[in-house]
Amino acid sequence: MIGVVLYSLAALFLVVSVVRDRGKTAAAVKKAGMIFWNLLPEILAIMLFVGLSLAVLTPDVISALIGEESGVFGVLAATVVGAFALIPSFIVFPLGGTLIDAGAGYPQVAAFVASLMSIGLASLPMESKVFGRQFAVKRNLYAAAFALLFAAVIWGVF
CATH class of the missing domain: 1.10.287 (Helix Hairpins)
Incomplete structure (x- = not known):
């Protein structure tokens, strides 16, 4: 509507x-x-990647890897995957909803989305060149800390 x-x-x-x-x-x-x-x-390419991922990663697999029962391991795994992934922001939020529908836990998806949007390990060399290595590393570390903090807050809410 x-x-x-x-x-x-x-x-x-x-x-x-x-x-x-x-x-x-x-x-x-x-x-x-x-x-x-x-x-x-x-x-x-992103639609193909998401489609293939959802074909390979069944709801049971997603649930096991980043479901609510995965606990801290699932949050850490989601944060690491999000830190390395390069996905445009307009895809991230629908992808998060799809993951939740497929059985992922809210804290895990919060960590995944937050790390996707804020951590940039794949772009770290370029960021270091432009802003300096010390700044780039600190910014990414703070972003990772906040991604984990968001997951902890969501964990407390749900």
Whole structure:
């Protein structure tokens, strides 16, 4: 239902934009189309990865690895996997919901999502080059601590 409302609002604003300035609207739509085509390979690769992962990782396996019964090990495993993964933010939250639906525990998913969004071990060399090694390492350590803190808070809530 909310999707229909959002698409309707987008269509309405597009019509308003066309009425106000057809040229700017055409340029904006063209630019948005180019951005979409540039992102499409990444989106398809991520969808393929998630689909294959969910085919291989059955709900029972997900439950065993990062389910509520996995405890601290599951939180640590989810944090480590999230620290190394490179997944765009617009995929992370739906993926978290999918993991919960497949049997993952809330604290484990909280650690996974928080580490995905904040820790960047795969990009650490680039970050070190730009900001300095000491800063990059400290930032990642603090991010890991906060990811674990989020998981602990969620654990207390649920």
